[in-house]
Amino acid sequence: MQAIIDGFLKFQREAFPQRSALFKQLATRHTPSTLFVTCSDSRVVPELLTQQEPGDLFVIRNAGNIVPSYGPEPGGVSASVEYAVAVLGVGDIVICGHSDCGAMTAIANCTCLDHLPAVANWLRHAESARVVNAARQHASAQACLDALVRENVIAQLANLKTHPAIALALEQGRLNLHGWVYDIESGGIAALDGPSQAFVPLAEYPHTCALAGKPRHAA
Ligand SMILES: [Zn+2]
Incomplete structure (x- = not known):
């Protein structure tokens, strides 16, 4: 201390x-430009890896960079998402997973979480990622974990879209969604390309976007 x-x-x-x-x-x-959602992991430092100053990023951090789907009893993450979009008017949201994620490792390895009931309950918000990833073949345990980290980013982007404030901002074309995976050892970021649903190196494809909001009824 x-x-x-x-x-x-x-x-x-x-x-x-x-x-x-x-x-x-x-x-x-x-007036932060971006809502940055990432894991609580001590090795992921949003302002450092994006070289942003105080005032630039509105940040939500939790185990597994999770955004629960909108529901009848929205919690703290939902409130922060709503505030970021409806009040602060952020134009971009990044969901940023990372390599060697403890939360995703617990899911990938089916670690018994009986002694961590709150963690077990929280990680249910990543259940669709777990199910999709478990149904696929993986060359190794490491490949399985890496794939789950990516699948979880995709799942959390889907959860994000269930929030009314997000749906409205996307409809009105004032919000873009980004899905990133940060690699702690290399410092690289893989970004989700919406059209192909593939992760590509952000350094090579700096304009990669998971979902660009645009008016649905635009001419
Ligand atoms: Zn993590």
């Missing part, structure tokens, strides 16, 4: 003064 407090003191001494104008500007308002 001392390292964290020392880090704060360093922030106050060095980083804050360098950005004092930015923080003054952000003191009473923020």
Whole structure:
């Protein structure tokens, strides 16, 4: 803990003064361009891997970068999604999974979660990814896990679309959805290409998009 407090003191001494104008500007308002949904994993740092500043990303993090489908009792993730789209007016949402994900490993290995009832319950929101991935052949346990991480990103994008605020923003053509998988060891990102449903290197295809919103009745 001392390292964290020392880090704060360093922030106050060095980083804050360098950005004092930015923080003054952000003191009473923020207009982030993007909602970034990713895992709580300590190795995934959204602002670092996208090189964004305070005020740029609205972030939701949880085990497995999960967005529960919209339902009769929407929870904290749903509220944050709704706020990001309907109030902050973000134009893009990224669902970002990652390599070596503990949540996805538990699902892929059918790890017994009897002693972790809250985790077991939470990971049910990834059930469609589990079922689809389990029905496929995989060359190795590693390949199975990598495929599940990708399938979960696809499943969470589908869950996202069940939210009324998302459906409306897509209908009105003011929202794009992105599905990414970040590789911790290489620092690379594979992005879901909507038309082909394939993951491609974002570095080679920087305009890759999972779903570009456009008015359904546009001429
Ligand atoms: Zn994870």
